[in-house]
Amino acid sequence: MPLIIDSIEKHVSLTPEEKELFASKLEIQQHKAKTILLSPGEICQYSYFVNSGVLRSFNINDNIVEHVLQFACKGWWIGDMYSLISQKPGNLFIEVLEDAELVLLSKENQEQLYTEIPKLERFFRILIENSLVAHQERLMDNLSLSAEERFDKFCKRYPDLMQKIPQKQIASYIGVTPEFFSKMKSRILKNKI
Amino acid sequence: MPLIIDSIEKHVSLTPEEKELFASKLEIQQHKAKTILLSPGEICQYSYFVNSGVLRSFNINDNIVEHVLQFACKGWWIGDMYSLISQKPGNLFIEVLEDAELVLLSKENQEQLYTEIPKLERFFRILIENSLVAHQERLMDNLSLSAEERFDKFCKRYPDLMQKIPQKQIASYIGVTPEFFSKMKSRILKNKI
DNA sequence: TTTTGTACTTAACCTAGGTTAAGAAAGCAT
DNA sequence: ATGCTTTCTTAACCTAGGTTAAGTACAAAA
Secondary structure, eight states, rough: OOHHHHHHHTSSOOHHHHHHHHTTTEEEEEETTTOOOOOSOOOOOOEEEEEEEEEEEEEEOSOOOHHHHHHHETTTTEHHHHHHHHHHHOEEEEEEEEEEEEEEEEEEHHHHHHOOOOOHHHHHHHHHHHHHHHHHHHHHHHHHHHHHHHHHHHHHHTHHHHHHOHHHHHHHHHOOOOOHHHHHHHHHHHHHO | HHHHHHHHHTTTTOOHHHHHHHHHTTTEEETTTOEEETTTOOOOEEEEEEEEEEEEEEEEOOOOOOOOEEEEEEEEEEEOHHHHHOSSOOOOOEEEEEEEEEEEEEHHHHHHHHHHHHHHHHHHHHHHHHHHHHHHHHHHHHHHHHHHHHHHHHHHOTTTTTSSSOOOHHHHHTOHHHHHHHHHHHHHHHOOO
């Protein structure tokens, strides 16, 4: 599994033995689109690394409205962080949007690796730092930008996702209804002409 | 500085020598309310731990509107994570809201400590994990809850802050204007009677 | 080929929250 | 006490985005 190793070695370098030890703790799974890997109420046991395909994490509030927390495509990690670290029942769905090959790292194996290969604890520290910064920026964007500006940023940040996923998912990610998203999109088109 | 050590030992235990090494890397500062510790465009050099007092981090968008990213009172860490890890100019102000005693840990010292005392890298990994979970929850709340529900959660989560800071700051944190916040507050009062 | 379901669009109408403006209250310094 | 500044309130009016509902366009089953 070269992709996951490569992505780690962008931040820390591993010896061949360390790579082997690491690889021995991983599990590979193939999943079809629409598969639900995790549902609210369940305890998240894995960090998922995406070799190919697209996943999303989202929740559903009382009104049956979905809200997307994260998309993950090739080279990204996804999971229910809250449930994973607390080992309590989570609030998120994790769903496969496009047929995917995933690398699974169980909570226990991850903890073991932290002590067996401290460089991996560093890697995950850095990974989570970057994720925190991204979430902080998205939070501030939601507080200060209009829907159109958020959409604009989304297009620039995830240009490849636009083709791959239904636009209602993007609407949900930027925090508007599919109807408003559609209205907004046609307004943008008109203004460009 | 017992508070910062205590807060670390809730997650990892340190030997007396490690505590001493750690303490030797810290700097203590007193600051009056209204002091600006960091402004947009500057590069953040420190993680700030709050011994006493209250701080906030916030940004200002084009329209001269402030948005609060975080409050920090006794026992909390604050900083501009984006600028700190990238060592690029940041977007945040960090301001003292109530006279404060702070413990400063410089970026270089923090990196040194990670290798000198790997347990500290673990501590900060856990700290950041928790921060990430909190930001994820706040993000989802902003997508799915009304202003009143967000205010409700804020009151429950930070009951002590209500007395300490001007309510316009709380309005800014939950993402509404001070005027609307005031209207909402009086509506809530009426409904309780 | 028809059916069925899901995604997308459009339009009329609605509301949570924003804007503007003016006054009241409360700190804080002189 | 007296002004000066900042915070808070209220009210009239406004708008971004939500809701409801109906219709269109596909794609997957059957």
